[in-house]
Amino acid sequence: MNLVLQQQSTWSAKLSLQLENIQGRTKLVHQKHFGPLRVQKQFSQDDGSCHIYVLHPPGGLVGGDSLTVQIRVGADTQTLITSPSAAKAYRCAENALSQRVSQVIEVAENAHLEWLPQETIFYDGAKAEIDNQVRLHSSSSFLGWEIQMLGRRASGEGFAKGSIDQSSRIWRADKLSHRECLRVSGDNQISAWGLNSASVLGTLVAIPKQGGLLSLGNAVSRVQTLLSGQSWGVTLRGSTLLVRYLGDSAETCRQGFGQARKLLVEDAIFNGSTMGYEPRIWKT
Numbered sequence: 364m365n366l367v368l369q370q371q372s373t374w375s376a377k378l379s380l381q382l383e384n385i386q387g388r389t390k391l392v393h394q395k396h397f398g399p400l401r402v403q404k405q406f407s408q409d410d411g412s413c414h415i416y417v418l419h420p421p422g423g424l425v426g427g428d429s430l431t432v433q434i435r436v437g438a439d440t441q442t443l444i445t446s447p448s449a450a451k452a453y454r455c456a457e458n459a460l461s462q463r464v465s466q467v468i469e470v471a472e473n474a475h476l477e478w479l480p481q482e483t484i485f486y487d488g489a490k491a492e493i494d495n496q497v498r499l500h501s502s503s504s505f506l507g508w509e510i511q512m513l514g515r516r517a518s519g520e521g522f523a524k525g526s527i528d529q530s531s532r533i534w535r536a537d538k539l540s541h542r543e544c545l546r547v548s549g550d551n552q553i554s555a556w557g558l559n560s561a562s563v564l565g566t567l568v569a570i571p572k573q574g575g576l577l578s579l580g581n582a583v584s585r586v587q588t589l590l591s592g593q594s595w596g597v598t599l600r601g602s603t604l605l606v607r608y609l610g611d612s613a614e615t616c617r618q619g620f621g622q623a624r625k626l627l628v629e630d631a632i633f634n635g636s637t638m639g640y641e642p643r644i645w646k647t
Contacts, residue, residue: 423451426459
């Protein structure tokens with residue numbers, strides 16, 4: 364009898380980006396990629412900022428896949444990084460390795476970075492391990508969000524199995540200013556003391572420019588008024604604004620975060636003048 368062992372193929376992909384201020388405009392001066400992870404497009408805006416679209420052509424991760432992203436934005440740059448579509452973590456076989464994502468971001472002096480990916484869909488049975496690190500200069504500013512969608516409720520699929528283990532840390536001037544850990548399994552997703560059966564959760568983090576704390580404080584009340592429903596929470600912790608969503612609509616979460624972003628930009632809490640342009644890909 365012939366015994367055939369079929370090994371599941373996996374992908375390991377890496378992307379390294381560096382942006383610098385060239386004569387008053389933010390430019391992508393270095394990019395290096397390995398595997399299916401690359402910059403799809405960069406767009407220069409009228410205000411001198413740069414929008415970057417990061418593409419993962421396979422569209423999702425299976426067990427054993429890994430993505431590593433390293434980004435450095437140089438002094439006096441204004442950068443927005445997003446994705447053209449939702450990321451996906453597919454169901455893993457019971458004995459498969461986890462899906463791993465590592466993202467390390469460095470923001471230099473007087474720079475501003477917006478890290479605004481579209482949502483990540485975790486299929487029932489996914490096993491994801493995610494590590495996010497952001498290192499800010501004392502004079503830089505940052506706006507970032509993440510939206511997690513557990514299962515595909517519209518298709519009748521929940522998140523009864525699998526797990527998500529995510530760590531997010533932000534340093535400013537080498538001091539830890541924000542840290543949170545997210546651990547989700549099928550059990551705590553449905554429990555009243557966990558996510559109470561919510562299928563979408565999101566977190567927005569805003570850290571103002573040097574001297575921008577007063578403007579941030581003024582903006583908090585406006586954001587609280589804007590996002591006043593029971594699915595929303597708005598907190599100012601030191602110099603860090605946190606906006607959270609817990610509900611069942613990725614579209615509602617994304618729209619709310621977009622509206623909060625617009626208010627924060629209007630209140631000039633970030634480095635740079637406008638940075639109010641929405642990525643074109645969001646409108647397609």
